[in-house]
Amino acid sequence: MAREKKHRSRGRRSPLAAAALIGAGLLLTGGVYAGASAAMASTSDAQTAASTELTVEDGQKLFTANCATCHGLNLEGTDEGPSLIGVGELSVEFQLATGRMPLQMQGPQAPQKPVQFTDAQIRAMAAYVQSVAPGPGYPEDWVTAGKTNPENAKDEVDIANGAELFRINCAMCHNVAAAGGALTEGKYAPALTSTSALHIYAAMVTGPQNMPVFGDMNLSTEDKRDIIAALVWQQETVPIGGFTLGSLGPVSEGLFIWIFGIGALVALTVWITAKSN
Structure with a gap:
């Protein structure tokens, strides 16, 4: 008598299993990405903190690269810029933090413009100038x-x-x-x-x-x-x-009255004249 072969029943896989598998994969990928991002962020914060802690020597290097051409290597000044001996860190901070320095071009007055240095760099250069020739401080x-x-x-x-x-x-x-x-x-x-x-x-x-x-x-x-x-x-x-x-004061107020006040009277006069004609 021939033995009957038992066939393994093949049932359909539940849709919930596929969804659970996809969800597990997403959670795993998200966890790995979050961990890597946190590690990179902590490294970046450490580098930023290290970069903000500038010394007087760093300020000297920044001064030599950006200011010495006009103010001299020893703050003695040149034909292009005044001496910085005795101006103090407060003056340096004011000029750099308002964008007046470095000077863009010679003129009657140094205008304000976008600042070219970070706060840490400005403080470092101010500290260097103060260390060479002290002046007014914060x-x-x-x-x-x-x-x-x-x-x-x-x-x-x-x-x-x-x-x-x-x-x-x-x-x-x-x-x-x-x-x-x-x-x-x-x-x-x-x-x-x-x-x-x-x-x-x-x-x-x-x-x-x-x-x-x-x-x-x-x-x-x-x-x-x-x-x-x-x-x-x-x-x-x-x-x-x-x-x-x-x-x-009176300048802008007078200009406003001259343009809008008298202008309105002239317009009203023209309108009345046109109606009468």
């Missing part, structure tokens, strides 16, 4: 933060006093609304509507370009703090009274 935090002087608890921040001091000492060039203004021979006083507290202080202490130096005999540290607090308050306050028109 202020204490309470000065630029508009806080009370910790050495004198009775001395509180006075924004009204700062605004008055600004009108007396600065408004003739920078405009009473800190909108800037024109000077002689193509020079100008820049607007202070977006200038940082540190750079306002640096300008008062170092006197860049056409600005005079305000020493402690002219304005005390507390007075400088009040001026900074008043300007920062003005930057953060929403202007009231309608359009500012550039905060240029």
